[in-house]
Amino acid sequence: MGSPKALLIGVLQVLLVGESSSQPTSRDRATLLAIKNAWGNPKQLASWDPAVNADHCNWTGVACEGAGGGRVVTGISLPSLNITGKVPGSVCDLTNLTRLDLSYNNLTGGFPGAALYPCSQLRFLDLSNNFFDQALPDDISRLSPAMEHLNLSANYFRGAIPAAVAGLPALKSLVLDSNKFTGAYPAAEISKLAGLEQLTLAYNAFTPAPAPLEFAKLTNLSYLWMSSMNMTGEIPTAYSNLANLTLLVLSDNNLSGEIPAWVWQHQRLEFLYLFNNSLTGELPRKVTAVNLRELDVSSNNLTGEIPEDFGGLGNLSLLFMYENQFTGTIPASITMLPNLREIWLFRNKLSGELPSKIWSIPKLTTLNIQNNNSTGSLPAKITENIQRIVIGNNRFSGSFPTSAIGLQVFNAENNLLSGKLPPDMSRFPNLQRLLMSGNQLTGSIP
Template sequence: MISSTMHNFPSCILFLLLTLTANLFLPSLSEKCNPDDKKALLQIKNEFGNPTKLSSWDPTTDCCNGTWSGVSCDTDTQTFRVNNLDLFDLDLPQPVSIPPSITNLPFLFYLSLTNIPNLVGAIPPSISSLTKLQYLYFSQNNLTGVIPNTLSQIKSLITLDFSYNKLTGPLPDSLSSLPNLGGITFDGNQLSGSIPESYGSFPDSFTSLTLSRNSLSGAIPASLAKLNLSFVDLSRNSLVGDASVLFGSNKNTQKILLARNSLAFDIGKVGLSANLNSLDLRNNKIYGTLPEGLTGLKFLHNFNVSYNSLCGQIPQGGNLRRFDAYCYAHNKCLCGSPLPACKT
């Protein structure tokens, strides 16, 4: 009932007052954020210990209005479901695990939790319930435990990056069943065991294999010869044997980084990709003579074959002229510029 005093207001002012009063009690009419998504985000904030960097996650505001740090919603389909969660440098007040409530955001296609020193514990197998995920980044944290095999259930995955954590155990052999996977980056962990034979069955979309700075051992599977990798980094492990399967003149390889292993194969017999711009083979047991094809690599800007068992004349010309003696040092019997001349 409108009081008698309100009858004295002009009708236009009365209408305005009634409208403003109604809007105070009906904020949801203009809010685009799905209430389930908003609830999940506020639970995540709580599970993180309410870090100051998430102070923009204000329950009285719309989580899809662009002010919630690291949160984006699907505006293309007008469903406004939270599909992107990108959190980094969070000042967590104490060590916590990956918030369980993340799995209550079923429309996520991009999930990144990076450079959060107080993010600890295991990667939860339940992450596989996020069946729309395409990009998953858990890098530069302090996560422990194994990489869960359940990741192979997320058939939409394109990129996996768990680099620079404290993950242990083997490489999951089931990852090769992911039909859209483009690359895995697991550098800087404590992963052990061998590279699975199944990794030769990655799809054609798979172009990046980076596993450096781990404790991987054994031989590189011959099946990897079937891959056409643009970027491969297996450096600083304990791998042995033949790595020639990673080379090929018919491939599009740009970077091959194999330094600090115990690999042994004849470098003179490998084919070289015309796109090769980085080749680091130092500190292995590689033998043979350097292939003449190195002088024809137009994009080569990083090259090091020191501390191996190479012999013979160093090819002359092309981009090889930019590399000094350090890049060839400590081999069995390499000779020629920039090293001392070969003995006749």
């Protein structure tokens, strides 16, 4: 049997080992309670209470890694909890924190650099949709060099975007849209972020300037959102280098010239939004961007005919081309698109007969071709999925589509419809708007 001294040393060693393995847990728990206290102990964080749940890794929005007493807090995710105040200075006492999501709250103040710079392992930071304001600091590059995802969108940050925002070499996502930024953005510096996959600068009042050619270097980009930021000139041909794009949004700018051919040949592009610019020219006959799902080139000055090749875009669900100068007929090929849900072609110069099979596109919910010069007859059978038929100010004939029992809106003003209205409109329980003046219909609306 060992001596009492030896036994005591052994017990102390066991206790020390136990304390060592539990210290990270107890320290992180204390830090979480300090964060909660700094926010005024909001009821949304009622679970952050050892009396309610001794294991803080099960508290709302807390993520841990490790096993047993050695578990450490690696993530805090508290979106949409109506949290007020500022980012607590104690947050980086969570020394293993890699993810912090405080989006969609009511946090205020300037960019919380002092609170966040000590978070040496932080890879994901989302402060979007809060009430942060003031200019971003020139030393924002003091954030963790491991930072991959930085989302500061939908706040009130103002002034120029500092070049230091591009001083985070590991960035894959830089999300700065919907703020009050002005001046010139640091395009040359941002273009050096070789690993960038997502970039948003939209909805900021930058100084008018052409689309930055430097961004053509960001060949890993899959998501590029640059709406409403006072861009001028043409869509760069050099952007054809962005072979990984799945989303391209350049809407609500002052872009001019033709849509480059590469756009219509892009093999990965799924979402294309170029609406509300001053783009001109005809669309090419050859369209091979077969992965397009949503296409919006509305409110421009585009001319010519709608390409027959659109019928090969088998994934297309939204076709928005309204308020342009398109001519000719609507191609019959688009009636073969199995996923097409919405067709918006109003206020163009389209003519000729509407393809009869358009009424049987299986997923079609909306057809809006108002203010054209199209003809054709409304058929007896229309898909029950259709909810909105807007064909006013054309030259359609036929009668009210009694088979379209899912209708919510029917606008056929100023056409050549005839016949009687249905005696029982209760067959259309969802109908909210009915406009049929300027036709040759008889009967009355019950």
